[in-house]
Amino acid sequence: MSSKMEQVFSYPHLFSFTKNVFLSMGCSEADATIATTVLLSADLRGIDSHGVARLSGYVRLWEAKRINATPNIKVIHETPSTAVVDGDSGLGLVVAPFAMKVAIEKATNVGSGWVSVQNSNHFGIAGYHAMMALQHDMIGMAMTNASALVAPTFSTERMLGTNPIAVAVPSGNEPPFVADMATTTAANGKLEILQRKNLEAPLGWIQDAEGEATTDAHALKNKGALLPLGSDKEHGSHKGYALGSIVDIFSAVLSGANYGPWVPPFPAYVPMPENQPGKGLGHFLGAMRIDAFRKADDFKKDMDNWIRRFRSAKTIEGYDQVLIPGDPERLFEAQRMKDGIPLLETVAEDLVKVGQKFNLSL
Numbered sequence: 281m282s283s284k285m286e287q288v289f290s291y292p293h294l295f296s297f298t299k300n301v302f303l304s305m306g307c308s309e310a311d312a313t314i315a316t317t318v319l320l321s322a323d324l325r326g327i328d329s330h331g332v333a334r335l336s337g338y339v340r341l342w343e344a345k346r347i348n349a350t351p352n353i354k355v356i357h358e359t360p361s362t363a364v365v366d367g368d369s370g371l372g373l374v375v376a377p378f379a380m381k382v383a384i385e386k387a388t389n390v391g392s393g394w395v396s397v398q399n400s401n402h403f404g405i406a407g408y409h410a411m412m413a414l415q416h417d418m419i420g421m422a423m424t425n426a427s428a429l430v431a432p433t434f435s436t437e438r439m440l441g442t443n444p445i446a447v448a449v450p451s452g453n454e455p456p457f458v459a460d461m462a463t464t465t466a467a468n469g470k471l472e473i474l475q476r477k478n479l480e481a482p483l484g485w486i487q488d489a490e491g492e493a494t495t496d497a498h499a500l501k502n503k504g505a506l507l508p509l510g511s512d513k514e515h516g517s518h519k520g521y522a523l524g525s526i527v528d529i530f531s532a533v534l535s536g537a538n539y540g541p542w543v544p545p546f547p548a549y550v551p552m553p554e555n556q557p558g559k560g561l562g563h564f565l566g567a568m569r570i571d572a573f574r575k576a577d578d579f580k581k582d583m584d585n586w587i588r589r590f591r592s593a594k595t596i597e598g599y600d601q602v603l604i605p606g607d608p609e610r611l612f613e614a615q616r617m618k619d620g621i622p623l624l625e626t627v628a629e630d631l632v633k634v635g636q637k638f639n640l641s642l
Contacts, residue, residue, distance in 0.1 A: 285477070287628045288620040289642075295320055297635065297642055298332060304638035305342050306349035307371070315373040318404045323621045326612030327460075329469020330405045333627045336634045338371065338402070340548035347371055347401055353378045360390045364535050365397045369560055372403030372424070376563050380412045380422065383567040387418055391572030396535035399559035402426070402546055406446035407460030407609070413448060413567045414456050417576040420448040421566035423527045425537070427545040428553075430464055430524060431505035433517045436491040438505045439541050442467050443527035448606075450570065452580035454587040458606030463524035464506045471497055471506070476626045484511035530564040537562025 426441025509520025
């Protein structure tokens with residue numbers, strides 16, 4: 281125990297427990313392993329909102345027959361450089377890696393690969409899928425649409441998800457550049473953490489039902505909405521709204537998945553939107569071979585130089601160094617693999633209840 285509010289679990293312990301939950305749901309050994317690896321990558325990288333805290337949500341979706349534990353994931357349309365994948369209502373944690381492998385294979389063959397996905401579910405952190413390309417000397421991209429919780433600029437209606445974008449770029453001697461971000465001021469998972477801790481939200485994260493700024497972390501339950509990146513027009517929320525829209529179009533309009541306010545909600549108790557135009561959630565994955573542009577070694581030397589120069593940029597008072605996207609997550613991963621993963625007491629209690637459903641102990 282690290283405090284009254286937290287319990288610390290080793291990575292192998294949480295991996296074994298989580299994998300057994302997926303196996304109990306009926307997932308194959310291979311699918312349970314990849315789903316667990318993707319899910320726990322969030323906890324390791326310090327993105328606590330998207331890790332095992334979400335496990336009970338996946339179980340509830342499975343109980344509601346909205347997740348298929350034994351999906352027949354397949355390519356339903358393709359060209360040499362593009363594809364559409366049907367996830368057969370499978371775990372997004374399994375569907376997205378399948379689609380990213382298709383993108384990598386196409387990039388291997390023709391220089392780049394682009395895959396849009398329909399009929400999927402929540403896929404964990406976007407960064408995991410983008411980073412799959414790194415070991416192939418490729419740039420990886422991953423994005424997904426999500427439950428409509430975000431109001432466009434000038435609206436009170438929830439039309440978009442937090443719709444993250446991740447880009448992973450290989451380097452040589454330096455750690456890779458890994459940008460992984462929601463297109464909202466804050467991801468919904470961060471709001472959920474504040475709710476569990478009974479804390480207020482920073483101004484600019486959410487608005488109330490009338491469209492007024494609020495610090496009430498529970499405002500979404502009263503018809504409030506998350507705000508696009510920038511929070512309001514004066515601070516550039518129209519840019520966050522546009523980025524979230526791009527993710528929605530690439531992930532869903534392009535694949536035949538549901539988009540905008542018709543995206544299936546993550547909480548299983550929330551009724552499905554009526555008159556849905558597509559199938560399930562949508563993702564978009566991409567891979568680009570570095571040597572389709574220039575020699576990979578030369579590129580990686582320049583990336584090292586880019587990273588080192590940005591690290592050495594003059595800092596404002598109170599800060600020691602400019603961070604490169606991916607730095608905080610990498611440091612979290614090294615620490616948590618060694619010292620364990622801290623879980624809020626409420627999350628640990630939730631996992632105990634999940635375990636009880638399948639006669640598993642945390």
